[in-house]
Amino acid sequence: MTMKVLYGAGPEDIKSYDTERLRSEFLITGLFAADIVNFTYTHVDRLIVGGAMPVTEPLSFGSGIDIGTPYLLSAREMGIANLGGTGTVNVDGKLFTLQNRDVLYVGRGAREISVASVAADAPARFYMNSVPAGADFPHRLITRAESKPLDLGEARRSNKRRLAMYIHPEVAPSCLLLMGITDLAEGSVWNTMPPHLHERRMEAYCYFDMAGEDRVVHLMGRPEETRHILVADGDVVLSPAWSIHMGAGTGPYAFVWGMTGENQEYNDVAPVALADLK
Template sequence: MEIRHASNPKDVKLYDTKRLRDEFLMTDLFNIDEVKLVYSFTDRIITGGAFPVKEELKLEAGKEIGADYFLQGRELGIINIGAEGEVILDGEVYKLKHKDGLYVGKGIKDVVFKSIDSNKSAKFYFNSAPAHKKYPTVKIDIDKAEIVKSGDIAQSNARRIVKYIDPSVCESCQLLMGMTILEPNNVWNTMPCHLHDRRMEVYFYFDMDDDGIVFQLMGEPGETRHIVMRNEQAAISPSWSIHSGVGTKNYTLVWSMVGENKTYSDIDWIDLDTLK
């Protein structure tokens, strides 16, 4: 499990490109027959990827979370970005097709990831947050999730926002999770950009060409920075940081938030005149 410590915005102003990437960028999330975990001290969110090809993969607790099993005091959100697969929870099987999601409440002892066909492997992207209460496990099919259209092609940001873990869909302690799908010929997500001091966020980009990139914007409004990101990479966005991205062509991203509330619309929009 990789560890990422929380960062002070005053210090981040002094980071060079390598330091920014070391602190906020998450790469190599999908390694064949491995579970990759990145633990951030920013609201103690864990970001991970499971890529079962020939083997079943179990989600294990580590010393970093000080628990007997991974979900002893945590909740979990999963989205399958690969071919059809299974998530097995204490022996109960949940089949997830491409872009299906799953909310898993605290208290589940065994979490196992499996592909249906090793030639067409599943890829399970997930986030986990501390939880104080157990809520029921809920499977969220992509065709049953709440979908909101946003933006317009004139601003190059026409997109569909798919809510998986949200009060309108299922209960959770603090984890919110969803997907933003940009329409063809649109490249911006969340612009004008915004802040929400009450929640941090993780952005995970996929459905990108091998030669495609996204410029993930971050930093304080008057002291912005950027990170160049590629397919199946994720970025930590602290609550004090703006978060927005622009790509070389359209893409899909998974957004996950934890913090003080679960109100998706609790946003502080940033006047473009203040950006520097």
């Protein structure tokens, strides 16, 4: 048997992209605006990225009018990570309280979701990833303490970091969504090092806990012809399966990673030698 791979926005396309076009196709900004729910739908594995920062009142969503289904999650699952102050998520009448770096898995079939902050002067920042799902899994809150940590990298190479798995078969199962949070050790600047490709999954990075003046230089593209995007706090970069994804920051930062595709094998990757990057 053979399997031909066809790309939507393929690696050949970005050869002619200037900075503005590259950012418009792969960077999502402005997700966390006060008292607004913002979603972006991408045809890269039909991922939906969302952000909500309730300050003065709860924010509700759940309609599927924009995607042609009765409800947003009629045929989808969702992960909601809290990147701010303590907040609550109400899913069809069931209330969950999320502290900073807690993640809520919302299974297929949820109808009405409402998010709120406990304190207006320390609002929650809810970051969402939603992907198509073909199976039902129960809603589940995964606290920071319940995540599975992996210590990676080396201080001498400035890439020491702790990766925490949340929505993952070893922690909280889902249909196709994987989601976690990576924190860099003090003095380290590089993430996802060494770089790699995972042909069978796409990934989205949401960078956070960054000072206003800092940026992450996010590298993407084919290994032999890389491109870069400058990323600020709260920005999201989409990484198609054909692209590397790695970055270095000018100051401390963390990021949420979300993946979907053909499998949930976290180590199903093709490493790329640093010497092969161009």
